[in-house]
Amino acid sequence: MIWIRKYDWVMLGLVFLLTAFGILMIYSADQIQTTRASGVIHYQRQLVWLAISLVALFLVSAFNSRVLEMTSYFCYGLTLVVLVVLLVTGKGVERWVMIPGTGVNVQPAEFAKLATILALANYLAGRKKRIDSLKDLVIPLLIVLVPAGLVLLQPDLGTSIVFGFILFGMLFWAGLPLIYLLLLVSPIVSFYLALVTLLGQMRLPLWGLFFIFLCILIFYNRIYLMDAAIFTLANLLTGILTSPLWNSLKLYQQNRILVFFQPERDPQGSGWQIIQSKVAIGSGGLLGKGYLEGTQKNLAFLPAQHTDFIFPLVGEEFGFLGVAVSLLLFFLLLNHIIELARVSGTSFASLASVGIACFLFGHIIINVGMTVGLMPITGLPLPLFSYGGSFLLTCYLAVGILQRFYIERSSV
């Protein structure tokens, strides 16, 4: 029990504050006026999960990080097996697995993120040489893209994007030259710009400009010829294939993408969530409508207000002030984790800390960005706020690991 005294209480304080705020909001989300309520008391369940999570935090911080490091590949392999089984048995779409005999549903994809972070940290920490070519990237890419691909097939776009955040963050921390980071994202940027050019939203041939810029960048940075050729080709193909790819999509699929850019196109359908979310946030004003007083929430205009759209509720009931405070708390937490990564005693701990920071950061940015229409609606929960046991548990496991790193930190 001695290790509790060595905990990073600043980080824990931030985590507890955010969790308490979250449960407060879940309680509020339960109080709705309409008859459509399912009768489930979400906040009580979330409290039960919080208790479980606290125990998990305590337990995981009891082990030396060496144990984590050594079992990381095993855990990683295990979650991959579970994800494959899910996909094969066709349960994948639901993303939920019931633990036999308990009646409790869990989401393996959440734990997969943590396992991937640890496995990647283990691999990167074990390398003797600095990563500076595409060849060196093959294994890290595989470690992340395999689980990311599996969840994308489930389909869970949001979680896949979070995997991308983790990959980039950790590669950056491991010392990959910035030019490579940029080149890795370039096909995605190419695709987006080609689409925008195709839809004619802007008159400029954006993709063409980007491609020229990319070529100049590759030329001046003098990377391996092979790598340069591969990236150039990848971008060229993306740019050329976007048009036939887009046209091969069914109309409703195209619409789904278009509605993301212009929610007003479909005010009763896909755009509804974004519009109602914006209305909830905007009508909150500076100080909010008051706790439990959100009308958008009360009358069930907010979709998924316990889970993915819990943040608009903060905006509606506590106004800009509530939003600013919670975002500040989140930022302080991330900042604190980055600081921990800096002072970590081992490369594994340092890389894993950054991975966890990226994982949380990805969730926060995508979730909050989604509520104001900045990001696509992907169904990604907000850490420590959103209702959902598996995710809360994952977050607390991560915090537990960070506590262990803190205890073992070097005295720099």
Add this chain to the structure above:
Amino acid sequence: MPYRSLHDEGVSDRLLKTQLARALILIPFLVLITIFFRYQVLHTTEYSLHSEENRLRRIELPPPRGLITDRNGRVLAENIPAYSIELYPQPLDSMRIALEKLSELLGLSVSQQEQLVQKYRQRSQSPLRVVTDIDEKIQAVLEEHRSEFPGIHLRSDMKRSYVYGEILAHVLGYVGEITDSEMESARYQDYTLGSLVGRSGIEAQYENLLHGKRGVKFIEVDASGRDLGPFLDRQPILPERGRDLQLTIDIRLQQAMYEILDTVDIGSMVAMDPNTGEILALASKPDFDPNRLSSGISSDEWRQLLFHPNKPFLNRVIQGNYPPGSTFKPFTAMLGAELGYIGPDVRSLEVVCHGGLQYGKRFFKCWQAGGHGKIGFHQAVEQSCDTFFYQLGIKIGLEAFCRYGKESGYFEKTGIDLPNEESGLVPDENWFNRNYGRGNWGPGNVLNLSIGQGEISLSPLQLTAMYASICTNGKRYRPHLLMGEPERYRMPDAVFSPQNIAILHVPLTDVVNGPLGTARGSRLWGQEKQLAGKTGTSQNPHGEDHALFVGIYPADAPEIVISVVVEHGLHGSSSARLVRDLVLRYIEYRQTEQQEELALHPDLRSAGEIHR
């Protein structure tokens, strides 16, 4: 400590990365904060408005229509509750099941059910109206077995009820639900969906008075449009009932008139007080049931009414134009007097009638083929001698006849407060030239005109108004149905001077009462006061002639002028009986009224408030 790849970068390199990482995290956070600031601080007003609108539903409350009463306060048109069946929004499948269950009770066909389902699909946010105006039996069944019909709602509306049905069809008209295209027009901008709009008669004429002002209430709804009760922040505005209208109609007289007119197939009757212009009763045959029309009839039934050869929608009192026949002779007489051909001494013009008059190449027949012999003005009216009026017409001349016809105003629309009144016709030179061509007509046309045949025509109401001005020696009042100060309805006096009108009083009395009067059969036997009037036969090139009679009662101090037209009724004397019957009823009512007045003395006002 084993060699680790990160360590060879040195501490400062790691510090640099830390700073970079912080910055990379901070920037998106700042972007988010900026966006939230924009939404919550800069644009909060418009989003607040949106959020309010989100949960607010404006429910418009249609105003109750004003009541319509007769001159004694008896209700003629009122609003009664009508129940319609609605189904609350629910999933499509359960809606189908609910409809199936209801169909057994209501007898809806499968295709009707399917139509309703389609209607619901288009507006799945609002309740589906299944049927309107259900009868009490169904209502009772539904109330009793309410639990067996989930999602059902008995909605109470107001519907228009015409207490006397067909009897007042051509006076009150009827109402109908506002149409979609009317909803869009500026005239009906204050109307709500489902509002009733007057379609004819008084209902249409005084639509703006009867309609009232709509109210509005605000309810709070959830995201699925469910009603959560009143929205407390906004006060409802109660609807204002339309103005009640008191008509000049006397319903007892109207009922009597309807009964009497019911003995003929096609025709019309109208009774008017010559001293005020008040219409006491007005009926036209055939008619329609305003109650059925107002509660929405099938399009088949509607088409049948609309295209019926006898035109039940035609209000013959104001829209039927007939050559007035002999009932027009008083006009010729007044004009003759005005021009000096008939002096105060009625013997001043005497004519010998041999059963007609040779004028140019044409022989103009008198109805009495044997002739009337030597005849003066008085007898000519009493016996309706055509020859006399031919002669008078020749003296007057076509030009003067037509000019005075126009100036008299008798052929113009009377201005009665009913929609779509038709004007009569009196020809002039232009008219003849246009219709017959130059040279194809001559001064001889005046002969026919002077006995009310040929090119002139009048509506029964215009004829009645002319007789009313005879009763009052030239004071004219606009015929009207809405109670009001008589002076408001005063019109310019007749073109003829009072003494030239007054010469008609005795002859018109003798038409009914004189030994040779053409309407002698309709004399009031055993009554204190006399009936006066004039018969007429309107030549009808399309079939049997129409029979006309205009009656005046009492002859010495007229209170009521009644005109009747019986289409294909042959001769005026037969239609005079209808007027006589009505006058007898009128006398009866006046007597009971006086007795009641006496009984309730001194509170004379109560006389009019007898309850049914």
